[in-house]
Amino acid sequence: MSGLAVTVSGLTIGRGSTAVAGPLDLSLGGGEALIVTGPNGAGKSTLLRTLAGLLRPLAGRITVAGAMAPDGEPARSLAEIAHYVGHRNAMKPSVSVADNLGFWARFLGGAGLSADAALESVGLPGLAHLPFAYLSAGQQRRVSLARLLVAHRPVWILDEPTAALDTASQARFAGLMAGHLDAGGSVIAATHQPLGLGGARELSMVPAPAEHLTDKGQAIADADLAAAEGWL
Numbered sequence: 353m354s355g356l357a358v359t360v361s362g363l364t365i366g367r368g369s370t371a372v373a374g375p376l377d378l379s380l381g382g383g384e385a386l387i388v389t390g391p392n393g394a395g396k397s398t399l400l401r402t403l404a405g406l407l408r409p410l411a412g413r414i415t416v417a418g419a420m421a422p423d424g425e426p427a428r429s430l431a432e433i434a435h436y437v438g439h440r441n442a443m444k445p446s447v448s449v450a451d452n453l454g455f456w457a458r459f460l461g462g463a464g465l466s467a468d469a470a471l472e473s474v475g476l477p478g479l480a481h482l483p484f485a486y487l488s489a490g491q492q493r494r495v496s497l498a499r500l501l502v503a504h505r506p507v508w509i510l511d512e513p514t515a516a517l518d519t520a521s522q523a524r525f526a527g528l529m530a531g532h533l534d535a536g537g538s539v540i541a542a543t544h545q546p547l548g549l550g551g552a553r554e555l556s557m558v559p560a561p562a563e564h565l566t567d568k569g570q571a572i573a574d575a576d577l578a579a580a581e582g583w584l
C-alpha cells in the first residue's frame with residue numbers, strides 16, 4: 353500500500369453547472385494526510401463529495417495508482433478505494449448499531465474489524481444491540497466513524513469528522529487516524545477544528561465571489577433542484 357498515489361489535476365468542482373472552486377491540483381501518497389480548511393461556503397464539502405465520486409467534476413481529473421480495489425483488480429477510481437464520511441451519519445435510525453455496521457461492511461466489501469471490535473475502537477463497547485436512534489449525537493458520530501474500521505479502504509475522506517465529539521473521543525479518533533496513516537493509508541479531511549494530525553498538509557480554500565455563484569439570469573433547472581433536494 354505504500355505505493356498509493358492520489359493525483360488531482362486541473363479539478364474544477366461545482367454544484368450543477370456552477371463552478372464553486374478550481375482549478376485545483378494536488379497529490380497525496382500513502383501515509384499522508386491533507387486537511388481542507390476555509391470559511392463556510394468555500395467548497396470543502398463540494399471538494400470531498402467530488403473526490404468520493406458523489407459529484408461529477410466540472411473539469412479536470414482524479415487518478416489513483418498503487419492500490420487494489422475490493423474486487424482484487426488495480427483500482428480504477430478514487431471512489432472505489434475510499435471511505436466517505438459526510439456531515440450525515442448515513443445510518444438507519446430504527447436499525448441496531450450492529451446491523452447498521454453489518455450493512456456497511458457488506459456494502460463496502462473487503463476485510464475489516466467485527467462490529468464489536470470497531471465499536472470498542474471508538475470507545476462504544478456494549479451498545480451494538482441498541483437502535484441507532486437511541487444513541488446521543490456524539491455516540492452516533494462515533495458509530496459512523498466505526499464504519500471506517502469494519503471495511504478496510506486505504507483513503508479516508510472525512511467531512512467534519514469530529515463534530516459533536518467530546519475531547520476524549522476527538523483524541524481517540526486522532527489515534528485511529530494516526531494508525532491508519534502508519535499503515536500506509538491516506539486521510540483527506542475538511543475541518544474547522546484541529547484534528548491532532550501532526551505533519552498534515554493543508555489546502556486552504558477561499559469562497560468564490562458571490563456574483564460568481566449567483567445565477568446569471570438563468571432559472572434553476574427543475575432537474576438541478578430535484579437533484580439538490582435529494583441531498584437536503
Ligand SMILES: Nc1ncnc2c1ncn2[C@@H]1O[C@H](COP(=O)(O)OP(=O)(O)OP(=O)(O)O)[C@@H](O)[C@H]1O
Binds near residue numbers: 372390394396398399
Ligand atoms: N446541493 C447544493 N446545490 C447547490 N449549491 C450548493 C449545494 N450545496 C452547496 N452549495 C453551494 O456550494 C458552495 C460551497 O458549499 P460547500 O458545502 O462545499 O462549502 P463548505 O466549505 O463545505 O462549507 P461549510 O464550512 O459551511 O460546511 C456554497 O456556495 C453553497 O451554497
